[in-house]
Amino acid sequence: MASKMVVQQPKAVIMEAAPDQWNSSICECDNFHECCFSVWCFPCFACITARDHGECLCLPLLDSCGCVPPITLAMRVSMRKRYNIDDAMCNDCVYAAYCGPCSWCQMRREMKARGHPVSLFCNKTG
Template sequence: MASKMVIQQPKPVIMTAGSDQWSTSICECDNVNDCCFSCWCFPCFACITARDHGECLCLPLLDTCGLIPPITLSMRVSMRRHFGITDTICNDCIYAFFCGPCSWCQIRREMKARLYPVTLFNNRAQ
């Protein structure tokens, strides 16, 4: 008689921020892989993050169309509205203009902290 053994891995504990605040600051780096990826291959990182948020994969490539990167700004505003985060458009403009990679990292961290589905690589067979 054969018996089956079922082993379940413990689930990770994720601390979430208050419903009206960002879970991390703009320069916080809790995942070195994401931070390095955003610094060394920023266009790829931004495109993958936009795709995971449900936008077009190539949308961040339009960020070169203005003084303040319009896609980075709109993604920050979209994240704030989606999760009810209290912040100002002025802060979004400053972060988009001066700290593009850090801003995208913060968006990605927020998606992970709020249990939003995030994938860096898709290995599913089509």
């Protein structure tokens, strides 16, 4: 029986995901109910979205500090890093400061587009 000697081991293949873009623009509204909910009950919408992203439910309530809402800014940066979205910190600052509800809607749409489970209401039985 002849044996075969391996002279060279296979090399690891490292695949790096290409930078991506947001799946929707800041003002795009694909779900009218969610857009209305974000405008008329913004704190609730932001808290639910933060919870679905894996953060503390009450974290967005700290946004009243400073000129640029720090939690909205941090959530946008976190989402960009998680999904490898190529965008600028300057855009995050502007959207967080001047387009709060639209920014949170965009983040929620992004989670849905990436297959992240989202729910506006938690239905627990049992």
